[in-house]
Amino acid sequence: MSKPATLSTVEVRKQNRNRVYRHLIALPEPITKQDLAYQLSMSLPTLTQNMRELAQAGLIGSTGTTDSTGGRRPKLIAAIPDARYAVGIELTSGHIRMVAVDIQQNELAFQVLNQSFENTEEYGRRLLSLLEHFLSEHELKADKLLGVGLTLPGIISADQSTIEYAPTMGIREPTENRITAPFSYPHRLDNDATCGGFGEWWNKPNRENMAYLSLGRGVGGAILMGGRLYAGENHRSAEFGHMCIHPGGRLCDCGRRGCLEAYCSSARLSTDLDLTLDEFFAELQNGNESYQHRWEEYLNDLAAALSNIHIMLDCDVVIGGSVSQYLPAYEERLRAKIRAQDPMTSQGEYFHFCRNHSKTNCVGAAVRFISDFIETV
Numbered sequence: 001m002s003k004p005a006t007l008s009t010v011e012v013r014k015q016n017r018n019r020v021y022r023h024l025i026a027l028p029e030p031i032t033k034q035d036l037a038y039q040l041s042m043s044l045p046t047l048t049q050n051m052r053e054l055a056q057a058g059l060i061g062s063t064g065t066t067d068s069t070g071g072r073r074p075k076l077i078a079a080i081p082d083a084r085y086a087v088g089i090e091l092t093s094g095h096i097r098m099v100a101v102d103i104q105q106n107e108l109a110f111q112v113l114n115q116s117f118e119n120t121e122e123y124g125r126r127l128l129s130l131l132e133h134f135l136s137e138h139e140l141k142a143d144k145l146l147g148v149g150l151t152l153p154g155i156i157s158a159d160q161s162t163i164e165y166a167p168t169m170g171i172r173e174p175t176e177n178r179i180t181a182p183f184s185y186p187h188r189l190d191n192d193a194t195c196g197g198f199g200e201w202w203n204k205p206n207r208e209n210m211a212y213l214s215l216g217r218g219v220g221g222a223i224l225m226g227g228r229l230y231a232g233e234n235h236r237s238a239e240f241g242h243m244c245i246h247p248g249g250r251l252c253d254c255g256r257r258g259c260l261e262a263y264c265s266s267a268r269l270s271t272d273l274d275l276t277l278d279e280f281f282a283e284l285q286n287g288n289e290s291y292q293h294r295w296e297e298y299l300n301d302l303a304a305a306l307s308n309i310h311i312m313l314d315c316d317v318v319i320g321g322s323v324s325q326y327l328p329a330y331e332e333r334l335r336a337k338i339r340a341q342d343p344m345t346s347q348g349e350y351f352h353f354c355r356n357h358s359k360t361n362c363v364g365a366a367v368r369f370i371s372d373f374i375e376t377v
């Protein structure tokens with residue numbers, strides 16, 4: 001049996017520096033050096049060296065002092081949130097969502113624009129122009145930009161050169177990706193729900209495994225196992241929207257019948273009724289019987305989907321997308337439906353709601369660049 005590889009001194013130092021930086025990013029409040037050394041089980045000399053290197057790189061700094069029990073008052077240390085930032089852009093058939101987030105996932109700027117999607121270089125140039133205006137308007141410096149993550153509801157090839165399938169965007173066969181050709185910034189094109197799931201999972205030390213279900217104009221998902229995204233052999237994992245829940249049922253945009261997306265997309269509650277989601281839920285609260293019946297059916301189908309995902313993967317499920325912001329008010333009803341359907345649980349406690357709702361996917365696209373940057377520190 002071969003011996004495990006021994007890390008060099010340089011590699012050990014990098015790992016320690018990364019531990020310090022990642023820990024500071026995750027902390028909600030500044031901390032003293034002594035408390036940080038205790039939390040990391042790291043000697044003060046080693047911690048001091050790592051902190052010096054991070055400070056020289058402009059990534060951490062002192063935020064003041066704390067009370068002292070005698071002698072010099074200890075300094076408080078924290079990550080500098082806006083030392084770097086990333087941009088996420090979510091593309092849908094008729095809109096563009098654009099968000100900038102800092103190292104700690106704090107939102108720096110957000111904008112929604114009406115723009116019909118086209119898989120063309122001209123669309124890409126318009127998108128780049130909108131991005132430049134967005135950065136300028138919000139005084140975001142280009143030299144601090146880590147990269148631009150772009151998402152759309154479809155299957156993207158591993159090398160990002162091909163949009164293989166995106167029916168809600170009018171793409172039903174493999175097509176060359178022409179959108180990002182004009183981009184000079186570091187960029188990545190990926191599935192929207194994959195990005196959303198990554199953003200919800202990232203930097204959560206107690207969440208090794210997770211499934212993400214995105215409920216928007218399209219329905220998709222992501223799977224994270226052992227602390228890594230599971231993309232699947234063909235980069236098509238977690239297409240939860242196209243699992244059949246009603247054989248022979250409603251027609252889906254993919255051309256098949258009975259898919260979850262045909263029953264639990266946001267369109268079922270909005271576009272199909274010529275309403276916005278806000279209008280649907282306002283009418284629901286006002287006692288509209290027709291809408292109450294539709295919502296009851298929606299919750300039944302969503303409960304079936306959550307139960308299926310949990311039975312297959314045996315992990316927590318986070319619900320995101322534009323519909324998720326309305327679901328907390330119906331949480332107990334949804335849990336009751338799950339308990340009635342899922343033979344593997346008596347509680348239905350395994351699902352949670354995302355933090356950013358309709359922004360989750362574009363925030364997650366930005367976080368991919370932040371995660372990559374932190375790994376290099």
